Amino acid sequence: MNQTSTFAQTPALMPLICIDRIEETADAATFAFRTHDAKPVDYKPGQFVIFQVDVADEQLHRAYSLSSTPSRPEHVAITIKRVPGGRVSNHLLDHLKPGHMLRAMPPAGEFNLIDRPSTGKLVLLSAGSGITPCISIARWLLDTTPQADIQFVYSARSPADVIMAAELARLHDAHDNFKLIRIVDQDPVEGDIQGPLDAALFERLIPDLQGRTIFTCGPAGYMQAIESFASARDFDMKYFHKESFVPATANAASADDAISYELQAPQFGKSARIDSSQSLLQVLESAALPVIGACRAGVCGSCKCRVVSGEVSSRSTATLSEADIAAGYVLACSTQARSDLVIEI
Ligand SMILES: Cc1cc2nc3c(=O)[nH]c(=O)nc-3n(C[C@H](O)[C@H](O)[C@H](O)COP(=O)(O)OP(=O)(O)OC[C@H]3O[C@@H](n4cnc5c(N)ncnc54)[C@H](O)[C@@H]3O)c2cc1C
Ligand code: FES
Structure with a gap:
């Protein structure tokens, strides 16, 4: 990882200087960045950036969704969850700290609130690190659209695995139009719902599904389940949007x-x-x-x-x-x- 002082500009890549690091859980942290010339980054809520990271002698590229909101342009943030054995996630979580610089490609991605068909009523469903584009969308809507109606459904293994727990609770307390539903598989604390999220629980939690827009991000099985729960309720799938973080490994031929x-x-x-x-x-x-x-x-x-x-x-x-x-x-x-x-x- 380069220190700011040793940076030599690479064309088409934007240097981002890490200005803050927040530990979210035992295996996830949020990193805030500013641009080297303090100009705001132009992005849409839900988009990602691709970082170029040197690990050992290899130059690797990985996408990370921006968890910040374009409505607060003074910084951008990403939240990284450790993938067991993963080269870049472990490298960044082990080494990245304020003062370090990373190179990033300009923000991109179609999973965003601006380009996807959307109604003013949203249900944002995420699990694990999939919270990142969803929190960006929620933060942006809360800043820009007072009449928005947001149901934020987040699933984690246990309360200790809830990423951005304090921020979610703060948004829930501060905004009447942001309803937090935390689902945990084990050791629920007050206010948590015991998972897993099945069709009956989905129906109970979101009885007014019709007319909402679904954005979902999480493991493939989780998103498949949400998709099937929604289509079983005759949901208009034009308003169903999902993003996968996991490399496509399913091959047509073995x-x-x-x-x-x-x-x-x-x-x-x-x-x-x-x-x-x-x-x-x-x-x-x-x-x-x-x-x-x-x-x-x-x-x-x-x-x-x-x-x-x-x-x-x-x-x-x-x-x-x-x-x-x-x-x-x-x-x-x-x-x-x-x-x-x-x-x-
Ligand atoms: C559009 C997009 C946005 C993303 N946003 C985020 C984000 O906000 N936060 C975040 O933490 N990650 C995010 N990711 C995932 C991230 O890009 C990396 O894939 C992840 O950090 C693992 O990289 P690695 O180098 O550590 O693992 P690798 O060395 O690439 O892989 C190690 C092993 O883990 C598997 N694997 C890779 N990625 C995942 C994963 N996400 N879950 C489970 N297994 C995996 C690989 O198939 C491989 O077997 C995003 C991915 C995409 C495509
Ligand atoms: S590596 Fe991202 S589309 Fe192929």
């Missing part, structure tokens, strides 16, 4: 029945074997080709590349326009080969 193809990158004079269970990103990285895989989940767009010839299967085209898709662009993290390929980065 490693056992994978078929091997050739991938060529003539631009760099390189070719490599790719099997149908691998993502393009895995193979491009192994071949040391210059691709950035920041989210590995098909949401950030950093791994966009073009299939010049060949057949592929893609799980996500989230950040691609229709023109991009027509021109052969894919997200390498979410795309697998179905024939020999020629690609361009």
Whole structure:
């Protein structure tokens, strides 16, 4: 991690200086940053930034949602939860402190209150580190829209695992239009609801679901459950929005029945074997080709590349326009080969 004094500006990356660190739980902390020239960061509530982090001798990229609100532009904040064995989350939680500088790409992401269809009544459902975009959306609405109606449903293993516990309680006490519902799986304290969140509990907690907008972020199984509870109640899914933090690992073909193809990158004079269970990103990285895989989940767009010839299967085209898709662009993290390929980065 660089100290501010040793920073040399990298084009297209914005230097962010850490100005505060707050321990949230035993395995999560919030970090506040300011820009090096104190100019505000332009972002929408719910968006993320991609940090470039040097770990050992490797340059890694990871996405972190901004938990701060654009309505308070004096700083931006992220909240990181430790992933067991994870390279960047452990590195940042172990080393990042005020005075350090990180480089970040400009904020991005479609999971935000401005671009997604939304009603003034929200239900924000999150679990674990998934609280970050939801709290940003809530904070922004509370600052800008007095008539907003927010149900904030947060799930954690136990009260000790509740991220931003004090801030959630403060918002609940300070705003009549912010209702906090804390669900814990074990050791509930006064005011907590014993989880897990099932269809009956969901219905009991949010009887007035119709007319609300759902934003949800958490583990895949959690969001799948919310989606199925909502659709079972004939919810208008145009107002259902979810964000995944976890790399897409579910492969269409298992490693056992994978078929091997050739991938060529003539631009760099390189070719490599790719099997149908691998993502393009895995193979491009192994071949040391210059691709950035920041989210590995098909949401950030950093791994966009073009299939010049060949057949592929893609799980996500989230950040691609229709023109991009027509021109052969894919997200390498979410795309697998179905024939020999020629690609361009
Ligand atoms: C749009 C977006 C926003 C994000 N916002 C946040 C945020 O606000 N706060 C936050 O803490 N994280 C957030 N993440 C996750 C973050 O980008 C990293 O994936 C996470 O910190 C793990 O990185 P790592 O280098 O420590 O783990 P890695 O070394 O990349 O992975 C180690 C192992 O953990 C698995 N893994 C990776 N990420 C996760 C995860 N999130 N949960 C469970 N298993 C995982 C990997 O598949 C791998 O097996 C976000 C991700 C995306 C795509
Ligand atoms: S790495 Fe983010 S979309 Fe592929």
